[in-house]
Amino acid sequence: MGFVDDNPFVHQKKKYNIINKIMITALISICIVIFLVVTILRICIRRRQAQGRAMLYTTRNSRISDFTSVVSRVDPPKNGLDPTIINSLPLFLYKRNDHHDNIIECSICLSIIEDGGLVRVLPNCKHNFHVECIDKWFNYHSTCPLCRTEAEPRLLPEPREGVVSRT
Template sequence: MTTQQDSQTFHKWQYDELDDKNFKIRGCTIFFIIVLFGVIILTTLILLYIRSMCQSSSSASATVAATLSQHVQVFARPKGLDLAVINSLPITLHQWSSTSAEGLECCICLGVFEDGEKVKVLPKCCHTYHSECVDKWLATHSSCPICRAAILVDSLV
């Protein structure tokens, strides 16, 4: 009897292996794997398309930016004065005056003017600065630090 029970168990086990329920689960699993694979391929294709569109638009925007920067450079204000213009400004020696309450310090370095110091008086607005301070300023700007009056080359003659 034990061999008969063993053979029935063996046949039962084989029959359970080929049961429809197990086959449906395997069929659903294969279906989900195919769907997942399709989603991965579709996502990859969409990302590649977006990447190619971004690269073409970035090259187009780079062209627009280059053209725009060329036009901006045409209309940009000058950064500073030439060294020759800065050196042509007259240098004077500061003398303390009891009648002059204005101009006791350089507004760039906030240092007090001492008697005999080299100062520059800007021609258009007559503001006074230490020579070294205003030279550094005028190398990067073309106007007075206080009133922003333009330093014109014609006014230096």
């Protein structure tokens, strides 16, 4: 018989091993290249988005600052009620009526107004709140927290006497 090297099948097997190794190496290399390209693209897209957001932010802020400077020249923003107006709003001690079981809740702190609790009544809408709660609210707002009616008392026109109706 002959040597192992003389066998034609052995040469083909070696040939296929080399081709398989080359194919696997090429496939791994292509995967690495694709991974790197995708990673670089993601980084570029994120940078571009961040630059766009930064540009939008600076543009928006410059517009807002331009708008704010115009508004501040016209009329200062209203940030709540004057403390003298807050102190002029009526106070009373809450007393639950025995005939009605209506439970009144302070919509700011969401707790029930207890019997004998100090309550502030808003003159325009007649809503009731704990004094501490509504006073803190009025440091930053000028309207009722429930209905958004202005809290500053309105001057009501006095009724005229002797109004003649035409019929």
